[in-house]
Amino acid sequence: MDPVVLFFVLGVVARLVKSDLRLPEALYETLSIYLLLAIGLKGGVELAKHPIGTVAPQAMAIVVMGLLLPLLAYPILRFIGRLNNFDAAAIAAHYGSVSVVTFAVGLAFVTKRGIAYEEYMPLFVALLEVPGIIVGILLARLHTLKSVHWGELAREIMFGKSVVLLVGGLCIGWLAGPQGIDPMRGLFFDLFKGVLALFLLEMGLVAASRLSDLKKSGPFLIGFGVVIPVLFSFIGAGLGALLGLSLGGTTLLAVLAASASYIAAPAAIRIAVPEANPSLSIGAALGITFPFNLTLGIPLYFEIAKMLHK
Amino acid sequence: MNTHPKQLLVIIGEATLEKFLVRDIKGFGAHGYTIAEVRGGGEHGTRDAEWEGSRSIRIEVVCEEAVAEKIAEHVIAHYAKNFSLSLYVSQVGVIRKDKY
Numbered sequence: 001m002d003p004v005v006l007f008f009v010l011g012v013v014a015r016l017v018k019s020d021l022r023l024p025e026a027l028y029e030t031l032s033i034y035l036l037l038a039i040g041l042k043g044g045v046e047l048a049k050h051p052i053g054t055v056a057p058q059a060m061a062i063v064v065m066g067l068l069l070p071l072l073a074y075p076i077l078r079f080i081g082r083l084n085n086f087d088a089a090a091i092a093a094h095y096g097s098v099s100v101v102t103f104a105v106g107l108a109f110v111t112k113r114g115i116a117y118e119e120y121m122p123l124f125v126a127l128l129e130v131p132g133i134i135v136g137i138l139l140a141r142l143h144t145l146k147s148v149h150w151g152e153l154a155r156e157i158m159f160g161k162s163v164v165l166l167v168g169g170l171c172i173g174w175l176a177g178p179q180g181i182d183p184m185r186g187l188f189f190d191l192f193k194g195v196l197a198l199f200l201l202e203m204g205l206v207a208a209s210r211l212s213d214l215k216k217s218g219p220f221l222i223g224f225g226v227v228i229p230v231l232f233s234f235i236g237a238g239l240g241a242l243l244g245l246s247l248g249g250t251t252l253l254a255v256l257a258a259s260a261s262y263i264a265a266p267a268a269i270r271i272a273v274p275e276a277n278p279s280l281s282i283g284a285a286l287g288i289t290f291p292f293n294l295t296l297g298i299p300l301y302f303e304i305a306k307m308l309h310k
Numbered sequence: 311m312n313t314h315p316k317q318l319l320v321i322i323g324e325a326t327l328e329k330f331l332v333r334d335i336k337g338f339g340a341h342g343y344t345i346a347e348v349r350g351g352g353e354h355g356t357r358d359a360e361w362e363g364s365r366s367i368r369i370e371v372v373c374e375e376a377v378a379e380k381i382a383e384h385v386i387a388h389y390a391k392n393f394s395l396s397l398y399v400s401q402v403g404v405i406r407k408d409k410y
Binding site: 022023025028202205206209213262263266267270271274275278279282 | 324326347355356358359360361362363365389391392393
């Protein structure tokens with residue numbers, strides 16, 4: 001297990017034994033801004049080395065995947081889980097969108113093993129944040145589309161902090177290029193793993209607190225939080241192989257498909273679909289799927305990618 | 311010291327609502343507001359402010375009684391059903407009556 005994941009486990013254990021450990025809110029905010037910017041910058045620098053003609057068709061296929069994933073999750077939640085329309089759509093949006101930190105742990109996984117990957121992949125992270133949320137909102141509001149204030153919502157979704165920082169980082173990295181970013185390498189690239197470890201300690205505390213939310217919702221969501229990521233990882237890995245991505249790239253696309261958003265989606269969905277119970281979507285995404293992906297999921301998606309990559 | 315009676319309206323709610331509440335408060339004619347980040351718990355569980363989704367704010371508005379009433383009615387009608395929200399009013403004495 002990667003040592004960064006052990007920091008996450010430490011956070012979970014600290015919460016379960018009711019330790020008084022609590023990271024200041026300002027630190028959580030700072031670390032999350034750092035991670036989003038650093039991932040964006042790294043992707044931007046690499047993106048500058050690739051012709052748009054290679055990346056654009058891949059990007060389009062990946063957006064289509066982002067639109068499809070919530071459409072697959074919704075009927076399972078609605079008809080097998082018997083959730084109401086709002087809760088099903090809200091959870092589908094969370095699982096259609098992606099988790100940047102899960103991607104960061106996936107990056108640490110492939111880097112540690114020396115597996116090559118398309119280093120511009122942060123572009124795909126940014127692209128996958130939004131479509132799932134939009135489809136989720138459409139599913140929730142299908143019968144009352146006229147009552148949706150799309151202008152306000154678009155601002156909420158497109159200019160939420162995670163999208164602004166990822167896309168901003170990508171643009172700065174792309175414009176500045178490797179030489180321009182070089183003086184900042186120490187801060188944004190060399191310290192990355194240490195900051196990720198600290199952030200995961202905090203996420204361990206948060207994820208363990210969310211587990212109690214799920215006690216009320218029963219076993220369905222717990223199963224959903226494990227089964228859906230694995231199913232979706234096949235779709236991500238399959239698409240990666242189809243697009244001719246490297247083994248590392250295929251693994252990371254599987255990780256992205258399997259991950260569930262806990263920054264962009266909760267903020268947008270709380271406003272767009274206030275009728276949905278946030279403890280269900282966040283309980284599943286943060287309490288079940290996030291820990292599962294970090295510990296068992298990522299190694300499993302690597303095996304799935306290896307299988308489909310041959 | 312001479313004081314003048316005004317209403318202090320306090321709204322405690324999810325931080326997601328901040329910009330909507332501020333818009334409403336200004337829209338109903340309050341002259342100002344103060345926001346603080348807070349933690350707490352209630353029928354919607356514990357809101358521990360550990361991450362984006364569990365942040366809460368407390369908004370204080372000192373205003374005329376009629377304005378406080380309009381804001382409170384609007385906030386309850388629009389947000390109380392789906393968001394964790396707590397509202398209360400009290401009478402306060404202000405020193406500069408034209409400020410509020």
